[in-house]
Amino acid sequence: MNxxxxxxxxxxAAAGIASPRLQKxxxxxxxxxxxxxxxxxxxxxxxEMRHRVKDSRMNTFAHLDIILAELAKxxxxxxxxxxxxxxxxxxxxxxxxxxxxxxxxxVVKGKSMTSAEINIDPALEGASIEVVETDxxxxxxxxxxxxxxxxxxxxxxxxRNQIGELFAEKLGIDxxxxxxxxxxxxxxxxxxxxxxxxxxxxxxxxxCAETGQISLVSNEGNIRMAxxxxxxxxxxxxxxxxxxxxxxxxxxxxxxxxxAALQKLSTYVSFLGGPANADDPDGPKEFHLVIIDNGRSxxxxxxxxxxxxxxxxxxxxxxxxxxxxxxxxxxxNSPYCGPIGAVVTPLLDGINKHADLCKGETLCGACKDxxxxxxxxxxxxxxxxxxxxxxxxxxxxxxxNPIEAYVYSLWKLLVSNSFLYxxxxxxxWLLQRPFVKKxxxxxxxxxxxxxxxxxxxxxxLAGRTFxxxxxxxxxxxxxxxxKAQKKGGS
Amino acid sequence: xxxxxxxxxxxxxxxxxxxxxxxxxxxVFDRLAVPLAYPEGQTCCGQPAYNSGYRxxxxxxxxxxxxVFAEAETIVCPSGSCVHMVRxxxxxLFPGDPVMAERxxxxxxxxxxxxxxxxxxxxxxxxxxxxxxxxxYHDSCHLSRGLGIARQPRMLLENVRGLxxxxxxxxxxxxxxxxxxxINYPEISVAMVDEKITNILATGADAVVGCDISxxxxxxxxxxxxxxxxxxxxxxxxxxxxxxxxx
Numbered sequence: 001m002n003x004x005x006x007x008x009x010x011x012x013a014a015a016g017i018a019s020p021r022l023q024k025x026x027x028x029x030x031x032x033x034x035x036x037x038x039x040x041x042x043x044x045x046x047x048e049m050r051h052r053v054k055d056s057r058m059n060t061f062a063h064l065d066i067i068l069a070e071l072a073k074x075x076x077x078x079x080x081x082x083x084x085x086x087x088x089x090x091x092x093x094x095x096x097x098x099x100x101x102x103x104x105x106x107v108v109k110g111k112s113m114t115s116a117e118i119n120i121d122p123a124l125e126g127a128s129i130e131v132v133e134t135d136x137x138x139x140x141x142x143x144x145x146x147x148x149x150x151x152x153x154x155x156x157x158x159x160r161n162q163i164g165e166l167f168a169e170k171l172g173i174d175x176x177x178x179x180x181x182x183x184x185x186x187x188x189x190x191x192x193x194x195x196x197x198x199x200x201x202x203x204x205x206x207x208c209a210e211t212g213q214i215s216l217v218s219n220e221g222n223i224r225m226a227x228x229x230x231x232x233x234x235x236x237x238x239x240x241x242x243x244x245x246x247x248x249x250x251x252x253x254x255x256x257x258x259x260a261a262l263q264k265l266s267t268y269v270s271f272l273g274g275p276a277n278a279d280d281p282d283g284p285k286e287f288h289l290v291i292i293d294n295g296r297s298x299x300x301x302x303x304x305x306x307x308x309x310x311x312x313x314x315x316x317x318x319x320x321x322x323x324x325x326x327x328x329x330x331x332x333n334s335p336y337c338g339p340i341g342a343v344v345t346p347l348l349d350g351i352n353k354h355a356d357l358c359k360g361e362t363l364c365g366a367c368k369d370x371x372x373x374x375x376x377x378x379x380x381x382x383x384x385x386x387x388x389x390x391x392x393x394x395x396x397x398x399x400x401n402p403i404e405a406y407v408y409s410l411w412k413l414l415v416s417n418s419f420l421y422x423x424x425x426x427x428x429w430l431l432q433r434p435f436v437k438k439x440x441x442x443x444x445x446x447x448x449x450x451x452x453x454x455x456x457x458x459x460x461l462a463g464r465t466f467x468x469x470x471x472x473x474x475x476x477x478x479x480x481x482x483k484a485q486k487k488g489g490s
Numbered sequence: 491x492x493x494x495x496x497x498x499x500x501x502x503x504x505x506x507x508x509x510x511x512x513x514x515x516x517x518v519f520d521r522l523a524v525p526l527a528y529p530e531g532q533t534c535c536g537q538p539a540y541n542s543g544y545r546x547x548x549x550x551x552x553x554x555x556x557x558v559f560a561e562a563e564t565i566v567c568p569s570g571s572c573v574h575m576v577r578x579x580x581x582x583l584f585p586g587d588p589v590m591a592e593r594x595x596x597x598x599x600x601x602x603x604x605x606x607x608x609x610x611x612x613x614x615x616x617x618x619x620x621x622x623x624x625x626x627y628h629d630s631c632h633l634s635r636g637l638g639i640a641r642q643p644r645m646l647l648e649n650v651r652g653l654x655x656x657x658x659x660x661x662x663x664x665x666x667x668x669x670x671x672x673i674n675y676p677e678i679s680v681a682m683v684d685e686k687i688t689n690i691l692a693t694g695a696d697a698v699v700g701c702d703i704s705x706x707x708x709x710x711x712x713x714x715x716x717x718x719x720x721x722x723x724x725x726x727x728x729x730x731x732x733x734x735x736x737x
Contacts, residue, residue, distance in 0.1 A: 014677040322664045326681040360675050362668025362682075363541060364631035385543030408539050412547040416554045418531040425506050441714055451673035455680045456711035459507050466505040466512035470528045474516050478495075478526060 006333045009356035013327035022157050026325050029156055034319035036262040037370055053255055054373040056248045057310035061300060067209045067244050068291060074212020078274030080287040084239075088118035091292045095120060095201070095234050096127055098288055102232045104129055104198040110216065110223040111135035112203025113151065113313060114236040114292060116335035117348070120201075131201075132193040134222035136186055143170045149329030149337065151315035152260050157328055190222065200226040200284065204237035205256060206312070207289075208249040213273035214241075214289065215249065217257060217266040224270055233284040235272065239291050240300075240309040252312060259314030259372035295348045302394065304383050308343050310373045315340075317367035317377065323360065332357060339367035343380045351387050351397040358384035422467070429461045436460045495525035497562035499576075499601065501569035502534040503703050504724075511703060514730035515568050515604060518617055531558040537575040540583075541669045549583040556580075556593050564611075565601040568726050570633025570702050573603040578636065603633060605701055605725055609642035615649055619731045622652035625723070626695040628686070628709065629662035630702035643701055643725050650728060656693040663689075667708040683712045690720060697721035699728055 007015070016022050041050065060067055072082040085091035099107065107129055109115065121131050133142040137154040141147065144166050148154030155163070164177040173185045202223060204214040214235050216223045227233050243249050257263040276283035299305050318324050318338030329337035334345040334354070342361060346354040358381060367377045388400035389408075399405060414421045435442045441457035444450070452458055464472070496519065500512045519526050536551030555576065559565055567573050580594035608614045627643060634640045640662070647655050666672065666682025686709060690698045700706050703724055710722035 010675060010677065013675070017677055017681045322666070322682050322685075323678055326678055326685075359542075360671070360678065362631070362664050362666060362671050362679075364664035364668070365635035366631075366664070369635060382541065382543070385541070386545055387543070389543030389545070404542070405544070408542065408544040408547045411539065412550045415533040415536065415551040418533055418554075418558075421533045428506075439714070441711075443715070448673055451676040452711070454676055455715060456683075456708070457714040458711055459707065461506050462509050464509060466500045466509035467528075467530055467532075469509050469513060470516075470530070474513075474526075475528065 009331050009333070009360055012331035012333070013360075016157075016328035016331055017326055019157075019328075021159055021162075022328050023326075025156050025159065026328060029150070029153065030319050030325045033262060034316070034370065037259055037316045037319060037372075040258050040262060041370070049251055050255060050372060050374050053248070053251050054310055054375070056243065056251070057312075057373060058307070060242065060244050060248075061240070061306060061309060063244075064239070064242070064300065067242055068239060070244075071207055071209040071212060071242050072289075072291070074209065075274060075287075075289055078212060079277065080212075080274035080289055082289045082291065085290050085292045085294070088292070088294045091118050091236060091290050091294070092120050092123045094288075094290055095236075096123060098232060098234055098286070099124065099127065099129055099199055102198060102286070104232065106130040106132065106193065106197045107199045107201050108194055108197040108226045108230060109133050109135075109138070110200065110202040110218065110226040111138045111154070112201070112236055113335050114203045114238050115201060116148070117238075118236070118292065118294060120236075132190070132197070134190050134194065134220075134226050135218070136183065136220055136222070139186055139190065140166065143167075147330060148335070150318055151313055151336070151338070151340075152318075153315075157330065194222075194225050194229055197226075197230045199232040199234065200228075200230040202227060202233070202235050204235050204241050204289075206249055206252055207237055207242040208244075208246055209242055210245045211249075211271075211273065213271045215253065216270045216272070217253070217260075217268070218270070219261070219263075219267040221268055224268055227270055227272055228283050231284055232286045232288070233272070233275075234288045234290060236290050236292060239293055239296050255372045256312050256314050259312070259316040259370075299347050305343075305347055305380055307375055308340075308347065308377075308380060310375055311340055311344070312373060313340075314372045316370045316372055320366045320370045321361075322364060322366065323362065339377045339381075340375075343377050343384065346384055347395075351384060351392070351395050352400060355388055355400050358388055422465075425461060425465060429463065432460050493525070494563040495527040496607070497559060497565045498526060498528045499532060499535075499559065499565045499567040499572070500528070501567060501572045501703060503707065504568055505532075507707070508703050508724070511568055511724040511726050514724065514726040515566075517730040518608075518619075518726060521618060522612070522614060524612070527562070529558045529562065535572045535575045536583075537571060537579075538669055540575060540579055545583060548579070552576075552580045552583050552594060553590070556590070556597050559597060559601075563600065564607075565597070566604055566607045567601065568604045568701070568703070568724060570603050570630050570637055570639060571704065573601055573606075574632040574636040576601045603637060603639060603701065605642040605646055606637065606639050609645055615645045617646065617649070617729045619649075619729045620651040620653075621728045621731065623696040624654045624656055624694065625697045625699045625728065626656050626658045626690055626693040627661060628658070628665065628690075628698055628700040628705060630700055630705045631662075631664050633701050634662050639701075643699075646725065646729060647699065653728070656695050658689040658693045658695075658698075660685075660689055665705045665708050667705050669704070672708060679708070680712065683708055687712060687716070687718065691718070695720070697723050697728075699723050699725055701725050 133139045140155045150156045160177045168175040207214045275287040324338040342357040363378045391399040445453045536548035540548035577598035584590035665686045666679040672679040
């Protein structure tokens with residue numbers, strides 16, 4: 001990708017909306033997976049499970065230091081190496097050092113959001129290490145020089161014809177748009193890459209402190225190969241991925257695969273807890289777990305936003321969000337897109353920088369309803385807007401829009417004083433006159449308000465408000481509000 | 491029916507742009523002999539400021555609302571999102587002021603959305619209304635998700651003489667209004683309302699009915715621009731037995 005500024009949220013959104021192919025894909029995705037997840041939650045026997053898992057996630061955060069120490073202790077006891085990385089750069093440096101020490105020339109990756117968050121690929125490639133994605137969707141994205149647009153289905157924005165053309169060009173096969181043919185072509189290409197790789201690099205869906213393991217779910221078998229065939233394995237883990245006990249792990253996993261893909265269990269679940277040993281000879285010679293903070297401590301420390309760390313990255317909120325369903329994932333300009341991305345991206349990477357993500361939703365609440373672990377994302381979007389409205393030292397955020405702030409301070413005067421409020425409505429009624437067309441609609445307004453009228457009509461302010469009408473037509477013969485209220489209060 | 495009057499809380503958009511919706515509500519309550527009062531000092535519940543992050547300004551609106559309705563025993567509003575604002579967000583607006591926070595909580599507990607008040611409080615599902623025609627119902631987000639009110643408006647509609655209710659696909663998907671979102675992100679907002687309109691048109695209904703005028707203004711504004719003939723009505727207008735004067 002080039003280094004020019006990314007398109008704005010609005011322009012990228014408009015591009016997504018203008019693509020019939022994307023609209024078709026997103027519609028199909030939401031119709032199947034969004035509705036499917038809601039159906040599962042509505043019909044599952046154990047209605048308390050989502051609530052329980054959320055509680056256990058939040059309890060874990062209250063003792064996160066102890067639980068992470070337990071995880072590290074148990075991994076080390078099995079011969080694994082654990083590194084705590086405070087920043088993205090520290091995680092990159094550590095991984096690069098491991099690669100250099102082992103003279104790694106090729107890394108095979110198993111889809112990892114965290115690796116995208118810390119942007120490790122350019123660093124590896126800069127050290128002359130070949131990086132190959134092994135998740136089919138991510139592999140397609142890599143071949144295309146593109147970016148993922150969905151947490152679980154990274155190439156949802158591409159259809160099989162585009163993928164057929166891509167494979168014909170990059171893999172030198174005859175053009176086909178037949179999914180099995182394309183999958184087999186990717187499979188042969190990837191197997192070759194797997195065989196020669198010196199290092200596997202994965203993320204971590206869940207980690208269990210009690211057993212000292214990380215767990216990875218996949219449906220393609222690529223994770224199993226990428227984690228056992230290369231002699232070195234590095235797993236990148238956001239520090240909030242951990243659960244305390246195997247019981248909690250079982251329930252979180254139960255919800256993860258359902259929320260993500262409506263599966264009772266993914267085709268593969270890999271439990272990894274250290275290098276190969278005499279009892280368990282399959283596996284890497286070296287196992288490294290990199291536990292990454294990169295801004296999570298700051299979220300953890302703020303009770304207003306801590307809840308977002310409970311996310312298990314199932315992606316269900318993308319499958320229901322009516323905004324994501326129109327604009328697609330690229331508009332978010334972040335590895336984390338959709339409703340969860342709109343909250344977590346500003347928190348990790350700057351609230352001002354990602355102001356459009358904070359403001360560019362309708363707060364409809366669908367994401368809260370579908371969330372596997374009942375996270376109140378709309379509440380946090382409103383809280384992010386609160387930071388933007390006034391600025392926040394804690395979040396190193398400046399006031400986003402001083403003009404808007406001024407408008408709201410005027411608005412405050414009006415709504416606090418009914419005389420001024422009524423006067424302003426009257427004034428608005430007079431001023432709107434030239435804009436009201438024959439059909440009694442306003443179809444063109446100036447400035448920001450044209451955001452409404454560019455593609456919609458607006459009814460004008462009424463000549464007589466309900467308040468006027470009440471006084472003229474309805475108040476007569478009724479107890480006045482104050483008398484009635486006294487009577488009501490007695 | 492007798493007792494303390496119902497205090498009408500007429501959403502600012504209804505007051506200033508759709509007064510006929512407020513009038514329709516008065517007609518329904520008059521038919522049911524519910525005594526009414528209208529505190530004239532009312533302005534706006536503060537939702538626009540709250541949703542844009544301006545909580546100090548929203549708190550000023552909330553304070554005004556709480557004063558104006560201080561003596562009201564029961565408050566009824568023709569807007570789900572405003573009731574959601576009062577019931578769920580007012581109590582958050584006064585951190586460090588337990589007295590106001592308690593007043594906010596208390597006023598939320600006695601503020602009801604129109605269909606909720608009829609069905610859940612008055613236990614009325616038939617208001618003796620007539621509406622000859624087919625309608626489809628749009629579930630507004632704060633009403634259906636925020637307040638859990640989806641059954642009540644349908645029960646009322648089903649008892650309207652001459653009315654046939656045809657459900658649209660995805661009736662509870664957001665129409666794309668979202669307050670200032672509709673102005674700040676018009677491309678997204680219009681794409682969303684177009685999908686809503688596709689689902690409305692697919693029912694073949696003469697009218698789309700809802701309980702939140704802001705959503706209806708969005709849907710109606712887009713229908714008008716597209717030149718579609720479907721009528722847009724607030725539930726109160728259907729229950730009053732009159733067609734709305736405004737599209």
